[in-house]
Amino acid sequence: MKAPLPKRIWQWFTRTRVGRSIFRVGLPESNLERSQAMVSSFLLHMQPAKVNRHSLRASYSLGLGLISLYLFLILIVTGVLLMFYYVPSTEKAYDIMKDLQYVVSAGLVIRNMHRWAAHLMVLFVLLHMCRVFYTGAYKRPREFNWVIGVGLFLLTLGLSFTGYLLPWDQLAFWAITVGTNIAGYAPVIGLKLKYLLLGGNVVGQEALTRFYALHVIVLPAAALLMLAIHLWRVRKDGGLSRPDEPGDIVQQVELKQLPTNKSYGLMELARGTTPQVGQNPEDEVFSWPHLVFRELLLFLLVTAVVLFLAIFWNAPLEELANPIHPPNPAKAPWYFLGLQELVSYSAFWGGVVVPGLLVTLLMLLPYLDRQRKGVGRWFARERVVANTIFTVCLVTAIVLTIIGTLFRGPNWGWVVPWEQPPAITEGH
Amino acid sequence: MNHSTSENKNEVSRRSFFQLTLGWLASTFAVVAASAGAVRFLVPNVLYEPSLRFKAGKPDDYPDGSVTFLEAERVFLVRQGNTFRCLSAICTHLGCTVNRADHGYHCPCHGSVFNDQGNVVSGPAPRALEWFQITLSKDNRLLVDKNQRVAADKYLVL
Amino acid sequence: MNDLSVRKFYGWFTMLGLLVGVLVVIGYYRDEYREWKGYQRKFIQEEIRRASTPQQRALAEQTPVQIRQILLPDLNRVDRCTTCHLAVEDPSYGGYPQPLAYHPLHEQHPFERFGCTVCHRGQGRATTTADAHGNVPHWDQPMASRCSRTAVAAAVTNSAARVASSGRNSTRSAPAVRRNG
Numbered sequence: 001m002k003a004p005l006p007k008r009i010w011q012w013f014t015r016t017r018v019g020r021s022i023f024r025v026g027l028p029e030s031n032l033e034r035s036q037a038m039v040s041s042f043l044l045h046m047q048p049a050k051v052n053r054h055s056l057r058a059s060y061s062l063g064l065g066l067i068s069l070y071l072f073l074i075l076i077v078t079g080v081l082l083m084f085y086y087v088p089s090t091e092k093a094y095d096i097m098k099d100l101q102y103v104v105s106a107g108l109v110i111r112n113m114h115r116w117a118a119h120l121m122v123l124f125v126l127l128h129m130c131r132v133f134y135t136g137a138y139k140r141p142r143e144f145n146w147v148i149g150v151g152l153f154l155l156t157l158g159l160s161f162t163g164y165l166l167p168w169d170q171l172a173f174w175a176i177t178v179g180t181n182i183a184g185y186a187p188v189i190g191l192k193l194k195y196l197l198l199g200g201n202v203v204g205q206e207a208l209t210r211f212y213a214l215h216v217i218v219l220p221a222a223a224l225l226m227l228a229i230h231l232w233r234v235r236k237d238g239g240l241s242r243p244d245e246p247g248d249i250v251q252q253v254e255l256k257q258l259p260t261n262k263s264y265g266l267m268e269l270a271r272g273t274t275p276q277v278g279q280n281p282e283d284e285v286f287s288w289p290h291l292v293f294r295e296l297l298l299f300l301l302v303t304a305v306v307l308f309l310a311i312f313w314n315a316p317l318e319e320l321a322n323p324i325h326p327p328n329p330a331k332a333p334w335y336f337l338g339l340q341e342l343v344s345y346s347a348f349w350g351g352v353v354v355p356g357l358l359v360t361l362l363m364l365l366p367y368l369d370r371q372r373k374g375v376g377r378w379f380a381r382e383r384v385v386a387n388t389i390f391t392v393c394l395v396t397a398i399v400l401t402i403i404g405t406l407f408r409g410p411n412w413g414w415v416v417p418w419e420q421p422p423a424i425t426e427g428h
Numbered sequence: 429m430n431h432s433t434s435e436n437k438n439e440v441s442r443r444s445f446f447q448l449t450l451g452w453l454a455s456t457f458a459v460v461a462a463s464a465g466a467v468r469f470l471v472p473n474v475l476y477e478p479s480l481r482f483k484a485g486k487p488d489d490y491p492d493g494s495v496t497f498l499e500a501e502r503v504f505l506v507r508q509g510n511t512f513r514c515l516s517a518i519c520t521h522l523g524c525t526v527n528r529a530d531h532g533y534h535c536p537c538h539g540s541v542f543n544d545q546g547n548v549v550s551g552p553a554p555r556a557l558e559w560f561q562i563t564l565s566k567d568n569r570l571l572v573d574k575n576q577r578v579a580a581d582k583y584l585v586l
Numbered sequence: 587m588n589d590l591s592v593r594k595f596y597g598w599f600t601m602l603g604l605l606v607g608v609l610v611v612i613g614y615y616r617d618e619y620r621e622w623k624g625y626q627r628k629f630i631q632e633e634i635r636r637a638s639t640p641q642q643r644a645l646a647e648q649t650p651v652q653i654r655q656i657l658l659p660d661l662n663r664v665d666r667c668t669t670c671h672l673a674v675e676d677p678s679y680g681g682y683p684q685p686l687a688y689h690p691l692h693e694q695h696p697f698e699r700f701g702c703t704v705c706h707r708g709q710g711r712a713t714t715t716a717d718a719h720g721n722v723p724h725w726d727q728p729m730a731s732r733c734s735r736t737a738v739a740a741a742v743t744n745s746a747a748r749v750a751s752s753g754r755n756s757t758r759s760a761p762a763v764r765r766n767g
Contacts, residue, residue, distance in 0.1 A: 446600075447599065448596055451596065451600040452603070453603075457607050458606040461614065462610055465617075473653055474655055476657060566677070567677075567692070
């Protein structure tokens, strides 16, 4: 049968004068056009004209980085919409949250989408980090991209934390009280940092204003910038990691000896880390449509999941923030509960040293890891030591978080969740 | 030579045809509907402004033959015997609040003059002042609705 | 390279596209068909039924279905109770079942100046029955259908004092509080 109607409509449009002026390349029908479609498009040119087949394997990357990106986009869109109503005033913020739920058309769904996408993004950025670790994809030449990634992870936590305060309900107020108190334990700079964050000594209007500024412009701008660099580096470091990479710049490959079927010279490079060095051309496929269509599918899936959660589960909203009435226990957001558990053992060691050490080690990881092998495969044998250490840290963090979530009750005492009523404040 | 699958240009199987058409229709619908939803989201359903429908007190609050200026709502409440009318105090020229004169209304900004019926006597105003619907509420208060403009000869008779 | 063809994903594309489309439609329906709209339509039907003149009938038919609220900035609240309780001022609805019942004894504390939650408590900003009546978690002031005299007296005294101290006059100038129609 002839091509489906939407495609024929699009083909017609991109051949009109207006269409050609906008899109330059219509729906590609030759390999040349497939390359041009990627290269001449603003949105698409971040991706190469061709990718290695291995990069397309869902079982390798699980699409976790893409999912994180999509969640970020959903957060930006819903966040901007919410900005048309929200006011960062301690007098008004809570009432506006109520209005969103009861009076604004689609207010509840959009707020829910924002909240669930935020939690999912923290989770998926973490999962993405784990994937990159377990596939050894932080090794040369991708060390710096890993460091940028850790930075993005911290920015994600910061975005989630600053956003957490904005509803100005009991959940928000006390979670941020706990979180900023933990920050205050840092040596030398801790109290100054807390004072700067809060714009004072207490969580009040100043804190709300600053957190709002951080949440809507400072941290998103920083994240977008680092994201751009992060994606750029993926290109320049040779695409997604894979098992048969040349990897080592020291290996100079005589290009004359390789068969090549390049129809254009854009990416013929004799040395370096870019994708085409030493690659077998038969392993390359055009991004259009193989990569782009898979990305579209994943976007639909992520949107469906976020929409589903937003329609059937409401984001929490407790009572208005009340500084003289702390819930017992007062809990940080879930991604900080492991930290809160550690802090309950020792403010200094648990709240400062251990997390500080962990973040530092994470950032230095690619430079500390001398093992060159094991890139591009999950749980490579050569990396059993590194994998074990990482897994132990990961499991510990998860266990601590579970303890903090389920097994801690009033006064941070032990509770057994199936025997007692749930804690008054549940971290969401 | 090249390794992408060579399909006949623009030909797909019947199955692919339906899958793609349905998929694109559904996706496009979702995008359009979501965008419409986002626009509707931005249209306020409640306002935190003084309401356009308001109560102006009891009929007996207004003496016979009086013209009372209601400052916050920017209207004049006119009573003649048992008839009640409500006139906008907003000059139709550029929106200043007009003042009551001995007869008619004067605008202090550019000198428009309106008569007791609200019609323009002189000045730059392009249209007559508007009359608003006034009714009696269920609890016997004067109910003005600035959403409803009425002709100058319609008034509430009690 | 045929195993890389995207054709095998077309089915997924259809399903996911339909899924997102269906979810958007569900979201639309849940947003559009709200509880209070049902109550308002019932009230409008009742008004049409009771209309004795064509003008009354026309007026009833034109009644917009929308959220109604009493803005009370001096009391720091917004009451949306009248979105469902549409006949509180109409004595001819005395004895009707809620939410269409008439509210007696409102002359001394008119709704436009005092709202409802000052005496009856509950959650004024809410627009669903359960939430508005405050019988939900995280709202510590559930509604009282009849408030005690002390509560009324205290509330009325407090709010009257506040209204008075904000310097508004009830007859000459506009009422102190506004009612969004």
